[in-house]
Amino acid sequence: MTVAHAIEADVLRRQDPQLADILLAELDRQSTTLQLIAAENFTSPAVLAALGSxxxxxxxxxxxxxxxxxxxxxxxxxxxxxxxxxxxxxxxxxxxxxxxxxxxxxxxxxxxxxxxxxxxxxxxxxxxxxxxxxxxxxxxxxxxxxxxxxxxxxxxxxxxxxxxxxxxxxxxxxxxxxxxxxxxxxxxxxxxxxxxxxxxxxxxxxxxxxxxxxxxxxxxxxxxxxxxxxxxxxxxxxxxxxxxxxxxxxxxxxxxxxxxxxxxxxxxxxxxxxxxxxxxxATPAFTAYAHQVVANARTLAAGLAAEGLVVTTGGTDTHLITADPAPLGVDGRDARGRLAAAGIVLDCCVLPHGDDRGLRMGTAAVTTQGMGEEEMVWLAALLAGVLRGERESQKAREEVRELTGRFPPYPG
Ligand SMILES: Cc1ncc(COP(=O)(O)O)c(C=O)c1O
Structure with missing residues (x-):
């Protein structure tokens, strides 16, 4: 049973269509935009089943x-x-x-x-x-x-x-x-x-x-x-x-x-x-996942640096990247808003030099979706293009929708 089916088939849809609509809309939001918030991920349907047990x-x-x-x-x-x-x-x-x-x-x-x-x-x-x-x-x-x-x-x-x-x-x-x-x-x-x-x-x-x-x-x-x-x-x-x-x-x-x-x-x-x-x-699949999370973050960090953002510490060892978009002519707060309009969801953060103008992102969720380094190279270019104002946000939003359609977090 897919996650959407669980909500649809459940009594929730009959008993409380208002809330069922909210949950399905949230599933749609999560599935059609890119979740780069460093603290987020997609739990498995088995984890969701235990939560609803x-x-x-x-x-x-x-x-x-x-x-x-x-x-x-x-x-x-x-x-x-x-x-x-x-x-x-x-x-x-x-x-x-x-x-x-x-x-x-x-x-x-x-x-x-x-x-x-x-x-x-x-x-x-x-x-x-x-x-x-x-x-x-x-x-x-x-x-x-x-x-x-x-x-x-x-x-x-x-x-x-x-x-x-x-x-x-x-x-x-x-x-x-x-x-x-x-x-x-x-x-x-x-x-x-x-x-x-x-x-x-x-x-x-x-x-x-x-x-x-x-x-x-x-x-x-x-x-x-x-x-x-x-x-x-x-x-x-x-x-x-x-x-x-x-x-x-x-x-x-x-x-x-x-x-x-x-x-x-x-x-x-x-x-x-x-x-x-x-x-x-504890499975080998998770070991492969964890290493892919880091490989993706490193590739994304390198891509952002090549596009002109200042990546804190020059890169990453983990799932997490912080970067200053100022060289692209935009501060962290504006950048987060522009990226959200393009369907790229991430956070602002304080940077080591003390200004509230950085971006914080992570690769845990997109890696769970099955994305790899090829997608991270593409993503760095899209993100920088949006921040420079070279990529129109509605067009970028469509590209994000196409990508997430190929990597659904809950297939089916
Ligand atoms: C280092 C650290 N400690 C504690 C927390 C708090 O976790 P929670 O939001 O579950 O209370 C976080 C959350 O992001 C964290 O990054």
Whole structure:
């Protein structure tokens, strides 16, 4: 059954045609425009099926074998399966798969290791740190004393010497590595060394690269970090949600920080969908996918650079690219609008030199659709043509529609 059929055939169409129309229109939007938002992907129909399963009805506070509710026998089996698959996939001693989101996972990691008022060293928000890395608008910035490290203004690369100097000066209780926009591999061993020197915990917020880690296309933080937080969506291609990996020594603290400290009942349908995604990510097909994601991103980055955009760090090691379109005569905000009109959906971002004028994009979704390097070369030229005003947006929109028609995210 295709995704569209599921909505059509379901009682939803008869009972609530208004909402069914919204969902089908969204499916059409996703299928006929190019999804270059770095945090997005297309989950498989199997993951969607688990999300829409009867486990959505089940209350299951607690952990397998120790629930506060009755009737959890099958929920326990599903959660144990998800946990075992996550541990195997990432080589972790312990996995908690209950976090509702990436932010919830980070909150639980802080709750497990820190006390309010503790000092934490993390990538500053202007350089690609996440809200949970010390934004004053977020719990992290209110409850902890964050010190931000940066990236080199010229190269865009993490300045590990600066991280070490800040760690020595501020003696943080935890060092956080991970970003929403850093396109290069993170040197986890280097971070471990810095954290060890000052007696700090190392928390890896690997929300973005964790799918690449699963597919063997990026280095793993698991051997180095005390706690690894991640999302199960993005490149990992599972349902929207979070997870935490750690050693056996911190397992109990992490579990208690998730439930009952920061969350109530586990979302069992999402946990079932996480199990499906971990199973998919353990296949050779996913390994090939993860490597293709990176190959596509590298080709797209090279194409954009050849067209005159300034690609941060000169390229990428991952699925993620940030670039300054200014040499084409347009800033990030205008560029996003023009590209949206052409059916190319991506984000603005802050660039290392501190101006809110960059573009952030990723290749996870288009690679799931089956696109390869040939399509990335074409896409770089189309994107630059639209930004220069050489390609009329309606014409570009038609070309995008033709391309996506050849690579439907949900064939059939
Ligand atoms: C590094 C990092 N941490 C945390 C998050 C938060 O994830 P969520 O949106 O699921 O809360 C993100 C999301 O993009 C992220 O990139």
């Amino acid at each position: 009867p486990l959505a009805n089940k209350y299951a506070e607690g952990y397998p074998g120790a629930r506060y509710h009755g009737g959890c026998e099958l929920a326990d089996v599903a959660e144990r399966l998800a946990v075992e698959r996550a541990k195997l996939l990432f080589g972790a001693e312990h996995a908690n798969v209950q976090s509702h989101s990436g932010s919830s996972a980070v909150l639980a990691a802080y709750a497990a290791l820190l006390r309010p008022g503790d000092t934490v060293l993390a990538l500053g928000l202007p350089y690609g740190g996440h809200l949970t890395h010390g934004s004053p608008a977020n719990f992290s910035g209110r409850w902890f004393d964050f010190v931000g490290y940066g990236v080199d203004a010229e190269t865009g690369l993490i300045d590990y010497d600066q991280v070490r100097t800040l760690a020595r000066n501020h003696r943080p209780k935890a060092v956080v590595c991970g970003s929403i926009a850093y396109p290069r591999h993170i040197d986890y061993a280097h971070f471990r060394d810095i954290a060890d020197e000052v007696g700090a915990y190392l928390i890896a917020d690997a929300a973005h690269p964790m799918g690449l880690v699963a597919g063997g296309a990026a280095p793993s933080p698991v051997p180095y970090a005390d706690v690894v937080c991640a999302t199960t969506h993005k490149v990992l291609r599972g349902p929207r949600g979070g997870m935490i990996l750690c050693g056996a020594d911190l397992a109990e603290r992490v579990d208690r920080a998730v439930f009952p400290f920061t969350q109530g009942g586990a979302q069992m349908h999402t946990i079932a969908a996480k199990a499906v995604a971990f199973g998919e990510a």
